[in-house]
Amino acid sequence: MPRARGNGVELEFETVGDRDGRPLLLVQGLGAQLTSIEDGFCRELAGRGFLVIRYDNRDAGLSTWFDEAGPVNLAAIWGGDHASLAYTLEDMADDAAAVLDAAGAAAAHVAGISLGGMIAQLLATRYPDRVLSLASIMSTTGDRAVGRPTGEAARVLMSSMPGERDAFVEQAVANARAVSAGTAFPFDADGVRRGAARNFDRANHPKGVGRQFAAILAAGDRTPALGDIRVPTLVVHGEEDQVIQVSGGEATAAAIPGARLLRVPGLGHELPPGFWPTLADALVENADRA
Numbered sequence: 190m191p192r193a194r195g196n197g198v199e200l201e202f203e204t205v206g207d208r209d210g211r212p213l214l215l216v217q218g219l220g221a222q223l224t225s226i227e228d229g230f231c232r233e234l235a236g237r238g239f240l241v242i243r244y245d246n247r248d249a250g251l252s253t254w255f256d257e258a259g260p261v262n263l264a265a266i267w268g269g270d271h272a273s274l275a276y277t278l279e280d281m282a283d284d285a286a287a288v289l290d291a292a293g294a295a296a297a298h299v300a301g302i303s304l305g306g307m308i309a310q311l312l313a314t315r316y317p318d319r320v321l322s323l324a325s326i327m328s329t330t331g332d333r334a335v336g337r338p339t340g341e342a343a344r345v346l347m348s349s350m351p352g353e354r355d356a357f358v359e360q361a362v363a364n365a366r367a368v369s370a371g372t373a374f375p376f377d378a379d380g381v382r383r384g385a386a387r388n389f390d391r392a393n394h395p396k397g398v399g400r401q402f403a404a405i406l407a408a409g410d411r412t413p414a415l416g417d418i419r420v421p422t423l424v425v426h427g428e429e430d431q432v433i434q435v436s437g438g439e440a441t442a443a444a445i446p447g448a449r450l451l452r453v454p455g456l457g458h459e460l461p462p463g464f465w466p467t468l469a470d471a472l473v474e475n476a477d478r479a
Contacts (some may be wrong), residue, residue, distance in 0.1 A: 190251075195287030196280070199203070201251035202244035206235030210296035211321075211476060216285060216312075221348075221406070222250035222388050224376040226302070228461060231358040233469045239476075242297065244288045246281060246308070248397030249467035256396055256459030259478035264336070271407050275400045278408045282311035289319055298476045300324035303433060303458065304405060307331065310441070314414045322479040323445075324423040324472055327430055327458055329437025330444055331411045336437020342368040342458075346402070346432070371429035373455025374463040385458050389423055415444035421478035422448040423471055427456025449475070 193200040204222065212233060214224055223243040231241045245252040258275035266274060285308055291296055296319045301309025306328025312350045313320040329336030338346060345364050362381045370376045422445045426438025435452065442450035451471055456464060 190292060193284075193288045194292030195290070196283060198247050198284060198287070200244050200247065200253070200284055200288055200291075201244060203378075204292060205231040205241040205243070205356070206239055208240060210235065210238050211242035212289075212292065212294040212471070213241050213476070214285065214289060214294070214297045214299045215241060215243045216299065216301035216308045217243070217246050217249065218305050219340065220394075221302075221305075222251070222391060224387055224391060225261045225384065226460070227384070227462070230460065230469075233465050237469055237473050239298070239472075242288065242292050242294065245392075246305075246401065247276065247284055249394060250401050254394060254397055255400055258400065261399055263399070263403060263406060266403050274403055274407050276404060277309055278307055278404050279315065279384045281308045281404065282315050285309070285312045286316050286319060295319070296321050298322045298324075298472070298479070300326060301328060302326045302460070303328055304365055304401060304439075305381055307405065307408065307411070310411055310415060310418075313418050313420065314411070317417075317419070320420055322421045322476050323418065324425065324475060325438070325441050326425040326468075327427060327433055327438065328441065329433050330415060330440045331408045332440060333410075334441040336433045338433065339368070339431040342431040345419070350395055354386070357389050357393070358382055358385045368431045369458045371427055371455045371457030371459065373427075373429075373453065374461040377461065382424045388449045389465030397450060412444045415441065417448065418445045420435065421475050423451065423475040424448050425451045425453065425468065425471065427453045427458065429455055430458045432458035
């Protein structure tokens with residue numbers, strides 16, 4: 190796979206679709222690898238005319254890891270002491286711009302998922318000429334009053350994963366069933382199991398999850414800056430999302446002028462195959478507005 194380079198970081202990325210298609214950058218969530226976005230969804234988007242660009246964020250997958258940075262103190266970071274912070278969400282937005290450079294895309298449609306939505310928002314505010322349209326999916330503004338996880342989701346987010354492969358896979362299934370899945374689509378335990386095994390075998394890196402989470406905790410409220418976004422914006426949020434509750438999506442849509450909010454009844458913090466056609470249609474419609 191090709192690699193992007195910038196600010197001393199190497200970023201693994203790949204493209205799916207026709208090279209002449211409309212570039213669509215997909216930005217991953219917390220600890221997620223580019224393979225966390227299913228091949229089937231990428232093909233769905235490519236079939237609608239997009240050149241899909243997906244990549245591993247720093248500290249995940251096959252991109253640069255920051256293990257030399259040492260442990261993070263999440264309690265201190267939450268309280269405002271950022272001394273143990275390895276990097277910021279702004280750094281991760283700069284990474285996204287580097288991926289666009291490496292992919293040969295002067296500008297692109299951008300869709301970010303969860304943490305990726307936060308990065309995509311910053312990409313749109315820091316590099317407005319590089320974002321043709323924006324989609325913020327199951328994400329939030331950084332305002333600590335909105336998008337808070339439920340108690341059970343917070344427990345899962347803060348718990349460590351087993352280091353042994355089979356136990357890791359089964360815990361991923363249990364976590365997804367408990368806090369990610371909604372009621373609108375059948376829970377596909379085998380699909381979650383296959384995805385967890387695939388990602389474990391490709392690059393299991395739990396330390397990176399903690400550092401990415403620290404960057405989220407350290408980020409300020411993006412609400413004022415979001416008011417400067419002028420590209421067509423789609424905000425997608427499941428009404429049963431426990432990880433980032435729907436108030437996060439509502440606040441995001443309210444902050445961005447002209448943003449369209451797609452609330453999805455019964456959807457959790459997930460992108461199940463049954464939802465792919467609806468999401469793909471919405472992304473096409475948003476890109477067409479550009």
